[in-house]
Amino acid sequence: MANESFISIQDVSKDFGVVRAVDRVSIDIAQGEFFSLLGPSGCGKTTLLRMLAGFEFPTSGEIFIDGQPMSSVPTNHRPVSMVFQNYAIFPHLNVSQNIGYSLRKDRLSKADFNAKVGEMLDLIKLPGYEKRASHELSGGERQRVALARALVRRPKVLLLDEPLGALDKQLREQMQLELRALQKSVGITFVFVTHDQEEALTMSDRIAVMSKGRYLQIDTPTQLYESPTSRTVADFIGTMNFFEAQVKDAQNGRAHIDVGPLGSLSAPLRQQKFAAGQRVLAAIRPEKIALLAEPKPGANQVKGQVDTAAYLGDRSHFYVRIEGIERPVAVSAQNMQTAGPGVGDPDRQVWLSWAEDAVVILNADD
Amino acid sequence: MVDGTAPKAGSVSGAGTGRPGLLSWWRQLYLRSEGVRGYSLLSPTLLLMVFAIAVPLLLLFVASFWTQHLLDITPTFVFDNYLTFAEKDSYQKLLWRSLKISGFVTVLTLLLAYPMAYFIAFRIKQNKLMWIILITVPFWTSYLLRVFAWKIILGYNGVINSGLLTLGWIQAPLEFLLYNQFAVVLTLAHAWAAFAILPIYVSLEKIDRTLLEAATVLGDGPVMRFFRVTLPLSMPGVVAAALLVFIPTVGDYITPALLGGPKGLMIGNLIQLQFAKANNWPMGAALSVISLLAITLVVCAFLWFSKRVRTQNL
Numbered sequence: 001m002a003n004e005s006f007i008s009i010q011d012v013s014k015d016f017g018v019v020r021a022v023d024r025v026s027i028d029i030a031q032g033e034f035f036s037l038l039g040p041s042g043c044g045k046t047t048l049l050r051m052l053a054g055f056e057f058p059t060s061g062e063i064f065i066d067g068q069p070m071s072s073v074p075t076n077h078r079p080v081s082m083v084f085q086n087y088a089i090f091p092h093l094n095v096s097q098n099i100g101y102s103l104r105k106d107r108l109s110k111a112d113f114n115a116k117v118g119e120m121l122d123l124i125k126l127p128g129y130e131k132r133a134s135h136e137l138s139g140g141e142r143q144r145v146a147l148a149r150a151l152v153r154r155p156k157v158l159l160l161d162e163p164l165g166a167l168d169k170q171l172r173e174q175m176q177l178e179l180r181a182l183q184k185s186v187g188i189t190f191v192f193v194t195h196d197q198e199e200a201l202t203m204s205d206r207i208a209v210m211s212k213g214r215y216l217q218i219d220t221p222t223q224l225y226e227s228p229t230s231r232t233v234a235d236f237i238g239t240m241n242f243f244e245a246q247v248k249d250a251q252n253g254r255a256h257i258d259v260g261p262l263g264s265l266s267a268p269l270r271q272q273k274f275a276a277g278q279r280v281l282a283a284i285r286p287e288k289i290a291l292l293a294e295p296k297p298g299a300n301q302v303k304g305q306v307d308t309a310a311y312l313g314d315r316s317h318f319y320v321r322i323e324g325i326e327r328p329v330a331v332s333a334q335n336m337q338t339a340g341p342g343v344g345d346p347d348r349q350v351w352l353s354w355a356e357d358a359v360v361i362l363n364a365d366d
Numbered sequence: 367m368v369d370g371t372a373p374k375a376g377s378v379s380g381a382g383t384g385r386p387g388l389l390s391w392w393r394q395l396y397l398r399s400e401g402v403r404g405y406s407l408l409s410p411t412l413l414l415m416v417f418a419i420a421v422p423l424l425l426l427f428v429a430s431f432w433t434q435h436l437l438d439i440t441p442t443f444v445f446d447n448y449l450t451f452a453e454k455d456s457y458q459k460l461l462w463r464s465l466k467i468s469g470f471v472t473v474l475t476l477l478l479a480y481p482m483a484y485f486i487a488f489r490i491k492q493n494k495l496m497w498i499i500l501i502t503v504p505f506w507t508s509y510l511l512r513v514f515a516w517k518i519i520l521g522y523n524g525v526i527n528s529g530l531l532t533l534g535w536i537q538a539p540l541e542f543l544l545y546n547q548f549a550v551v552l553t554l555a556h557a558w559a560a561f562a563i564l565p566i567y568v569s570l571e572k573i574d575r576t577l578l579e580a581a582t583v584l585g586d587g588p589v590m591r592f593f594r595v596t597l598p599l600s601m602p603g604v605v606a607a608a609l610l611v612f613i614p615t616v617g618d619y620i621t622p623a624l625l626g627g628p629k630g631l632m633i634g635n636l637i638q639l640q641f642a643k644a645n646n647w648p649m650g651a652a653l654s655v656i657s658l659l660a661i662t663l664v665v666c667a668f669l670w671f672s673k674r675v676r677t678q679n680l
């Protein structure tokens with residue numbers, strides 16, 4: 001990619017009175033990247049985005065966009081545009097006037113203006129909507145118009161604050177794909193705020209997982225899912241089984257840990273350092289565990305009893321009780337055969353098995 | 367009831383539902399038709415409007431075609447009064463001046479009220495209600511008192527003149543302050559300010575703040591944003607304020623009578639004269655009808671114009 005720190009957020013904090021909304025965040029975002037800020041409500045995503053837009057200014061720290069410090073640049077002079085959660089379509093203007101709102105200073109001829117607006121309407125697949133009044137638009141159409149309005153002058157950065165939150169599920173999934181395709185075709189850097197982990201995983205090049213004003217991990221969707229670096233991240237993204245464990249030894253990229261009832265395990269290290277005897281957490285995703293009717297030869301398996309089973313059509317969720325472990329273990333299995341009585345029936349005795357590399361070791365205290 | 371001993375089948379129905387005739391017919395109509403429900407709710411007001419406004423207006427209209435000589439009113443249908451108005455330049459001038467003064471009052475009031483409403487809507491975060499109450503405080507005293515207060519302020523020996531004399535900035539009292547159109551415009555604008563502030567405030571308060579942020583992020587500075595978003599979206603309030611100020615001030619006669627002097631008289635003073643000293647009620651009625659029509663015309667033109675402004679993209 002062209003510029004690895006096209007947007008550079010350097011040690012930025014923001015206080016509202018006594019509330020610290022953003023706490024010493026440093027993030028570099030590359031040019032043309034689809035970057036998501038993911039986190040629960042109230043974790044400071046909007047505040048961070050509004051500082052990029054210039055609606056708020058950092059209490060401390062500095063934001064650079066395209067190499068320029070933004071501390072004295074007002075919103076209307078920044079090379080950014082924004083799509084608001086409620087779309088903020090101007091109610092007194094029609095679709096064409098809304099989309100062309102920012103073109104006023106270009107002093108285009110009427111024909112050029114109409115051509116640009118028409119081009120944007122084609123892009124968002126609403127051709128012929130020029131003269132529609134804003135109140136004649138559906139939720140999805142408003143969302144598209146807001147997008148076209150923000151993109152018409154080709155900003156260097158587009159900020160999106162939960163733009164899909166108000167849409168119903170089907171439309172939202174469709175818009176996720178369209179938005180992603182659109183971003184790739186226009187090549188503009190997107191900073192996308194969402195509290196929906198699936199949405200972030202589907203669309204982003206990289207994701208910053210935030211919590212309480214800080215970010216916990218910045219990574220690609222795959223890395224975040226496969227190699228979370230903390231319990232909070234692992235918990236927030238997808239489902240995760242955690243087991244208390246103790247390190248026996250850790251070297252040459254592998255650790256041997258003692259997981260109580262699960263016995264002794266070996267797991268890969270991910271740039272982590274652990275001392276022998278340290279208390280850690282062993283984490284395994286539900287879909288990385290196989291449910292077996294009979295024990296198979298080899299290690300990495302444990303006997304249990306099915307507690308509850310939930311049939312979800314394409315897959316089933318099981319909770320399996322294991323002696324000596326308090327919480328039942330979650331197991332998710334693809335329903336590859338037609339369902340019938342079988343391994344997953346409640347109270348059946350089963351064996352759980354997993355691959356060595358499926359185990360993630362996390363610090364016990366964060 | 368003697369014959370009430372015979373048990374009727376199915377007579378368990380609740381009160382009213384079993385009663386045939388007018389009441390159930392009305393009830394059905396009431397429940398089915400939204401229009402009927404609406405008018406029923408309105409009915410007390412509607413009655414009052416019919417008897418206190420529509421009927422008198424109709425009488426006024428009819429009377430404007432009569433003639434009066436001394437104490438004798440001749441109820442025959444003639445256009446004499448309207449012809450008189452067409453012939454008398456002084457009458458036309460008075461109507462024209464009234465519209466002009468009210469126009470100035472409206473513009474001045476809007477110019478004074480808009481910043482005030484804007485301030486309360488956008489800058490005041492707490493205690494907005496207190497600010498609104500403060501704005502209505504002048505209305506706690508009578509209109510007449512407020513007019514007299516301006517007389518004291520603007521008068522020959524008034525506050526302004528004596529103040530400036532004491533400071534030595536002027537040698538003789540300024541005479542252009544009182545008894546002219548300026549004094550009338552100033553006093554009326556002050557008197558009607560609250561009527562303009564409130565509707566403008568309401569329409570500003572309703573504006574979604576993210577629209578302003580959207581305009582900013584799309585490249586507008588504060589001034590451009592005001593003219594392209596805030597002002598158009600507050601137009602309903604501005605229009606309401608303009609009408610609330612313009613319509614009643616055209617017919618005002620207390621302020622011009624007390625502060626206007628001969629050059630500041632308005633159509634209201636002439637109408638009052640016809641009903642009182644001149645003792646020509648039909649002429650007064652005709653002048654009233656004429657000024658009513660004039661106001662209607664101006665208001666229609668204004669509404670048409672403001673609609674154009676609202677839907678225009680700058």
Ligand SMILES: Nc1ncnc2c1ncn2[C@@H]1O[C@H](COP(=O)(O)OP(=O)(O)O)[C@@H](O)[C@H]1O
Pocket residue numbers: 016019020021039040041042043044045046047048
């Ligand atoms: N203008 C403000 N004034 C005071 N507190 C604010 C303001 N904006 C946000 N906050 C606080 O900052 C924190 C982060 O808010 P926000 O950035 O909106 O979170 P998110 O978008 O992740 O839900 C919250 O605790 C919120 O109450």
Ligand SMILES: [Mg+2]
Pocket residue numbers: 042045046
């Ligand atoms: Mg938010």
